[in-house]
Amino acid sequence: MAHDAKTPPVILAEGLTKTYTLGDSTLHALDRVDLRIEEGEFVAIMGSSGSGKSTLMNILGCLDRPTEGRYFLSGSEVSKLDRGELAHVRNRLLGFVFQSFNLLPRTSAQENVELPLIYAGVGRSERAERARAALERVGLGERLDHHPSQLSGGQQQRVAIARAIVNRPRVVLADEPTGNLDSKTSDQVMELFQELWHSGLTIIFVTHEPDVAKYASRVLSLKDGRIVADRQQQARLAGGPAIMQQSVSLDDARGF
């Protein structure tokens, strides 16, 4: 993706270190990680368990703070913010997708998607409108009133993606988004992510499946708390003309 050199990177991390003390020994979950992600990138983070990829995701997602190092999200430093301020940052700048969907049970798809807007203080009618638009965008415009139990795994993850994008985040963070899905549904979900990427969204996801990582434009590999590989790649293109059409209308969609 082309980007303007003057705009600051959406993510800039310098010397991110996270240590845990277990008795006498200290564990470096992250060891002086430097990372720069530009707007509009589609990044896969790979690594075995214990490589530090979850810790990195948590810090990038403002759910956790680094022990050392600095983290700039969208140009401003967030590594020193308190819990309340971090909650605001997560609400305004970030969207989350989880492996286990994490939808509220016995709550309609639309209400699930509205949740971030409630915490953002958006009024009732605007909330409903934006939630509907987001659900339409993930192809669930017909299932606004369905409860999670009435939806398939893939559909539930789509609702979760709609929830992640409804507050117009700068970055969507997905932690093993296909971990609970079969390969066919996984492909569909990744295609949806790719669609969103084509429309200008920055997406970072964690996976340990090389097949899934192929959808990304950049792959980071972590081992023992360090980035051991960082390569750009030709994203595996999925879908047909509809997707191409989406990427053409990139500039319109960015304002979504």
Next chain:
Amino acid sequence: MKLSQTVPLAARALLRNKTRSFLTMLGVIIGVASVISMVTVGEGAKARVASVFDAMGTNLLIVLSGSTSSGGMMGGFGSMPTLTWSDLASIRRDAGAVRAAAPVLTTKVTILSDDANWTTAIAGTSPEYLQIRAWKIARGSGFGDTDVESGNKVIVLGETVVTRLFGAGVDAVGKIVRLRSIPFTVIGVLQRKGQSPIGQDYDDVAITPYSTFQAKIQGSIGKYVPGIIAVSAISPDDTYRAQAEIATILRDNHHLLSSAEDDFMIRNLTELASAQQQGTKALTGLLAAIAAVSLVVGGIGIMNIMLVSVTERTREIGLRMAIGATPAQVLVQFLVESVALSMTGGFIGVALGMTAARVVATRLGLSASVRVDMAAISFLFSALVGVSFGFYPARRASRLDPIEALRSE
């Protein structure tokens, strides 16, 4: 997020688990209901005690003669006449806190009508007596000062006596009855007063001018009042002042040295009434305290369930935090949930308590006027229970680490 948005949020969370929400509220429902019913029944008992004392008379003081002492045997108060007619006149004239004073001479007498007879208590007294006892005339009239001065043979009967002598519902006014073969004219019938707390029938009574009483029934006229003096103070607050004034007057009249004991006795019925009131009040307080304990137990129930709920919904809390709920917002959400539980419980409890109070009060024959302030206080207290017992679980929820919370099962 505004507070107005957390209320439907909390309501939805509670409605997702209706049975549990209801069982959680049950503690508060029972607590509030028992506070309301206990206090209402207590108030009813208090009102009854008050009405009993009102029936005896308003701001009543009773002055008794001293006791005799013969050979070391002390007679009771009233066994030795020490009160004189001039004492009565002095009390009427000099005691500022006294509204009215009347001599009351009593004995048992058999009254005969044409075809029945009935033995009852008869009181020889002055016209002020009815005022002192707060007793009204139902039919006819009472006697006046002229009746006392001339010793007229007139009599006022209680309802029970009328029924016994003439039958129920018969107007006795104008009829002639005989006491010790002396004809008396019935000039009035007293309003029904009912029973005393110990079951004594207030209406089984007859009254007549004390002059007539002395001349025709007692058959002796002397310096001493052969009975008691009933006194009414000008207000409930003045009974003590009246008591002191009467004591001073009597000690003065009887030329008692300052070292000497009183040769009379003054009973303050207002004092007795307030002691009784204190007793009922203490009982009400005790019942309310027990009920309040159950309300606190209800609060602990809420805390327990909220803690379970926080544990159960750890993932939900983690998710809410991840998508932007601040710790404060999570705290408020859970606090609103527990307050919603306790206030709904409080509301149901108030309704239930009022119903229960009415049923119990009807059973006990008490008046059941639910005090609105009491209902409001218990309702607010239930809200307070929700806040105080919901705070700890809510704080626990708000302090969860979103990462840990999202990882929990």
